[in-house]
Amino acid sequence: MTTPPHPTPPAFDPGLTQQYTGALLRxxxxxxxxxxxxxxxxxxxxxxxxxxxRMSWPRFLGLVVLAYLVANSIFAIIYTELxxxxxxxxxRNPGLSSFAEDFFFSAQTLTTVGYGSEYPFGLAASMVASxxxxxxxxxxALATGLxxxxxxxxxxxxxxxxxxxxxxxRGITSLQFRIANQRNNVLVDVQAELMLMTVERDANGQLKxxxxxxxMERKGINFxxxxxxxxxxxxxxxPLFGKAREDMQRLQAELLILIRGFDDAFSQVVHARYxxxxxxIEWSARFAPAFDVxxxxxLILDVGRVGEILRIQAAN
Numbered sequence: 394m395t396t397p398p399h400p401t402p403p404a405f406d407p408g409l410t411q412q413y414t415g416a417l418l419r420x421x422x423x424x425x426x427x428x429x430x431x432x433x434x435x436x437x438x439x440x441x442x443x444x445x446x447r448m449s450w451p452r453f454l455g456l457v458v459l460a461y462l463v464a465n466s467i468f469a470i471i472y473t474e475l476x477x478x479x480x481x482x483x484x485r486n487p488g489l490s491s492f493a494e495d496f497f498f499s500a501q502t503l504t505t506v507g508y509g510s511e512y513p514f515g516l517a518a519s520m521v522a523s524x525x526x527x528x529x530x531x532x533x534a535l536a537t538g539l540x541x542x543x544x545x546x547x548x549x550x551x552x553x554x555x556x557x558x559x560x561x562x563r564g565i566t567s568l569q570f571r572i573a574n575q576r577n578n579v580l581v582d583v584q585a586e587l588m589l590m591t592v593e594r595d596a597n598g599q600l601k602x603x604x605x606x607x608x609m610e611r612k613g614i615n616f617x618x619x620x621x622x623x624x625x626x627x628x629x630x631x632p633l634f635g636k637a638r639e640d641m642q643r644l645q646a647e648l649l650i651l652i653r654g655f656d657d658a659f660s661q662v663v664h665a666r667y668x669x670x671x672x673x674i675e676w677s678a679r680f681a682p683a684f685d686v687x688x689x690x691x692l693i694l695d696v697g698r699v700g701e702i703l704r705i706q707a708a709n
Contacts, residue, residue, distance in 0.1 A: 407588060407604055407649070420590060420647055421668035446542050453543070457536055464532070465503060468525050469496035472518065479518035482511045503529035547659035550575040551652060555700035557669045559627070560679040567610070568625040568633060570669065571680050572652065573699045574617050580654035580663070584613040585623050589632055591644040605632050607648075617654060619694055620683050641671035677705045 422428055445453065472480050472495035480498050489497070498511040502525045513522040554571040561567075574580055587607045595601045608631075610624035627633045650667045681701040684694040 419668055419670055421649055421666050423667075425666040427666075442539075445539050446546060450543075453539075460532070461503075464528070465496055465499040468499040468503070468521065471521055472498065475515075475517050475521070479513065479515055480511055481514045499525065502526055504533070505529060547656050547661045547663050549580070549652065549654060549656070549663040549665040551665045551667075552696055552699050553650075553667045554680065554702075555673070556702065557648065557674045558678040558680060558702055559674060559676045561705070562610075562624060562626055566627045568607075568627060568648075568674070569622050569680065570648075570650070571620050571622045571683070571699055572617070573620045573683065573694065573696055575696055576658075578656060578658040580617040581615060581657060582613065583615075583617045583621065583652065583654035585609065585621075585653075586612075586651040587623065587625060588649040590647045590649055593644065604649075607631070607633075619692065620699060622680060623650075638671070638674070638676060641674065644671070646671040675702055678702045679705060 418428060420428055445456075448456075469492055473492055477491060480495055482494060494511065501507050501511065502522050505526055513519045551572050552575050557568055557570045559566055560569055562569075587609060589605045589607055591603050591605075592600055593603055607625045610626060614621055625631065625633075648669045650669075652665045652667075654663060655661070656663045679702065681698065681703050683696075683698040683701065684692055687693055
């Protein structure tokens with residue numbers, strides 16, 4: 394019997410597929426999200442919850458205010474349609490239109506404030522007011538839960554340098570980027586992973602995305618109290634060895650980054666994603682110092698200078 398040949402081991406794929414069907418803007422967006430848009434799926438309550446928890450604070454607060462105004466407007470229209478006598482007011486005339494009076498009565502009912510200046514009159518209005526009060530209790534409970542979930546969700550607020558640099562390193566060159574923590578808490582046991590994604594032709598002449606893990610000077614640090622410059626030495630074993638800016642452009646190179654660390658405030662592991670494209674690499678440059686020492690002996694970190702770089706003059 395002949396021994397069947399061993400199958401060729403699959404190429405490394407971090408989960409972003411090697412298939413190449415068209416030019417991409419980038420794999421990982423600047424906010425850490427993947428450049429993937431889903432269609433053909435049914436939106437579920439879980440998806441809505443995740444979207445509400447992950448969206449930015451201005452959008453979330455704007456959505457809450459919009460929902461509050463829309464709900465009160467809908468109930469105000471219902472009270473108006475029930476007739477002028479559906480809501481009785483105090484003897485003092487506030488000088489408002491019928492819709493405005495019904496809108497503010499709806500706001501009192503929805504929030505269960507009930508100042509007593511207005512009250513429903515009749516079975517229909519009382520039923521609508523009772524239903525609105527129940528909607529208000531459930532709605533504010535839901536909003537409170539979402540706000541708590543947003544505040545309690547641990548996340549890594551890291552700032553990345555705007556660009557990578559190709560800088561001198563122990564007699565050779567290296568590819569570097571720099572990170573810092575935007576919060577006052579300290580991340581411990583911080584680990585970094587760096588991958589190079591390129592687009593090349595396979596043996597059949599088809600374009601394919603290749604992923605290569607890049608070794609680093611050090612894969613992790615114990616504390617991220619200041620800045621951390623992550624360094625990939627470009628020696629003769631590096632896939633970047635001998636590559637110039639034009640080569641990186643031809644390969645549509647993108648550097649994918651994953652940072653993990655333990656947040657001592659939340660006692661949980663947090664992570665951050667980022668990427669740099671070939672046109673976000675500065676050649677013959679280095680990072681400028683981002684912290685100083687005060688007269689009292691304190692280290693002062695300027696987060697705004699994390700991405701500050703200095704050009705290196707080429708040797709004659």
